[in-house]
Amino acid sequence: MRVYFDNAATTPLDPSVIAVMTEAMNHLFGNPSSIHADGRMARAAIEEARKKVAKLIGASIGEVFFTSGGTEANNMVLKNAVRDLGVRRIISSPIEHHAVLHTLHNLKKTSHIDVDMVAINEKGQISLDHLEDILRGSNVKTLVSLMHANNEIGTMIDLDAVSELCARYGALFHSDTVQTLGFYPINVSKTKIHFLNGSAHKFHGPKGVGFVYINADSMIKPFIDGGSQERNMRGGTENTAGIVGLAKALELAYTHVEERRAQMAHLRNLLISHLLEEFEDIQFVGDTEGGSYKVLNVSFPPTPKSELMLFNLDIAGISASGGSACSSGAEGGSHVLDALAIDPTRKCIRFSFSHLNTEENVLFLIDKLKSMTPVLK
Numbered sequence: 001m002r003v004y005f006d007n008a009a010t011t012p013l014d015p016s017v018i019a020v021m022t023e024a025m026n027h028l029f030g031n032p033s034s035i036h037a038d039g040r041m042a043r044a045a046i047e048e049a050r051k052k053v054a055k056l057i058g059a060s061i062g063e064v065f066f067t068s069g070g071t072e073a074n075n076m077v078l079k080n081a082v083r084d085l086g087v088r089r090i091i092s093s094p095i096e097h098h099a100v101l102h103t104l105h106n107l108k109k110t111s112h113i114d115v116d117m118v119a120i121n122e123k124g125q126i127s128l129d130h131l132e133d134i135l136r137g138s139n140v141k142t143l144v145s146l147m148h149a150n151n152e153i154g155t156m157i158d159l160d161a162v163s164e165l166c167a168r169y170g171a172l173f174h175s176d177t178v179q180t181l182g183f184y185p186i187n188v189s190k191t192k193i194h195f196l197n198g199s200a201h202k203f204h205g206p207k208g209v210g211f212v213y214i215n216a217d218s219m220i221k222p223f224i225d226g227g228s229q230e231r232n233m234r235g236g237t238e239n240t241a242g243i244v245g246l247a248k249a250l251e252l253a254y255t256h257v258e259e260r261r262a263q264m265a266h267l268r269n270l271l272i273s274h275l276l277e278e279f280e281d282i283q284f285v286g287d288t289e290g291g292s293y294k295v296l297n298v299s300f301p302p303t304p305k306s307e308l309m310l311f312n313l314d315i316a317g318i319s320a321s322g323g324s325a326c327s328s329g330a331e332g333g334s335h336v337l338d339a340l341a342i343d344p345t346r347k348c349i350r351f352s353f354s355h356l357n358t359e360e361n362v363l364f365l366i367d368k369l370k371s372m373t374p375v376l377k
């Protein structure tokens with residue numbers, strides 16, 4: 001038996017997503033920019049997908065642009081907000097995804113913008129007071145970039161509270177919503193947000209396709225120059241099957257959001273209670289109560305076996321990770337755990353859930369953990 005608890009890294013494709021993609025690959029092969037019938041069919045499918053995505057997040061059709069994924073969207077927003085909108089200062093946090101942090105590092109070097117980091121507490125929660133202080137501290141054109149849910153520890157920000165603060169001080173607001181799109185309702189017609197992004201493979205869609213929402217009042221110019229695809233916003237022949245698959249996956253995610261949420265939250269709680277009742281010295285990293293129901297980051301006590309725990313879980317049939325997917329293979333440490341000053345001798349493992357997980361999966365994991373970490377007598 002193999003059990004997959006690494007759904008924050010990526011999720012398995014939904015069979016009905018595979019079905020619409022297969023149909024698209026078979027019948028929508030035309031170049032969406034061609035004006036003949038084959039091209040028009042592909043174009044129509046892409047526009048239908050855009051309409052679905054826009055409706056699901058409360059955006060206008062002209063505010064949704066398909067990209068190669070979350071990383072491209074983060075790069076596009078941050079780099080082009082500096083280039084096109086006159087942003088001279090970006091406020092972010094030390095636990096953002098590398099797609100944000102490395103982009104900021106480059107922007108600082110190449111565009112000489114100021115980057116300020118908002119303070120976080122030991123659970124990874126941002127300090128709204130500190131954010132307000134920083135916002136108040138300067139009049140230069142500012143963009144705030146804060147992820148909705150952290151991919152390693154699940155800690156979330158209050159999108160409405162942050163967006164209101166940004167609005168009060170005239171700052172643009174970008175949220176990397178890659179971990180929450182399809183799992184939490186997000187409505188850009190209610191929340192004052194200028195940019196957000198999604199990645200299909202995080203919600204049972206295909207890899208290599210995502211989208212960016214750009215508020216019509218904060219339009220940037222293309223990130224990738226080329227043809228006039230994506231309403232002149234992104235050159236390159238569209239990934240028709242991927243885009244169709246993304247829209248189907250997002251539609252399914254929001255259609256079933258409540259039942260999926262209930263099931264994943266139940267499994268997460270079940271894992272928490274078994275860990276606390278059966279094992280010695282278990283701790284949790286992040287905001288166990290208020291954080292995302294997708295992620296549980298468990299800190300195990302140091303033992304001679306704990307260093308090899310991820311490897312041993314894998315051998316036992318369980319996929320989990322040590323942090324973000326980028327570091328899980330290499331076990332190269334985690335900037336998120338470092339920022340939280342987690343005791344480096346403890347072993348932190350991220351278990352992340354999907355609606356495809358079962359109680360049996362959790363019990364299987366608990367059983368396997370018994371030979372890897374000390375049990376309570």
Ligand code: PLP
Pocket residue numbers: 008009068069070071072097099147149150151176178179198199200208209210325
């Ligand atoms: N942002 C967050 C919070 C993520 O978890 C990820 C995926 O690991 C990304 C961005 C990057 O998305 P993609 O894999 O589509 O480039």
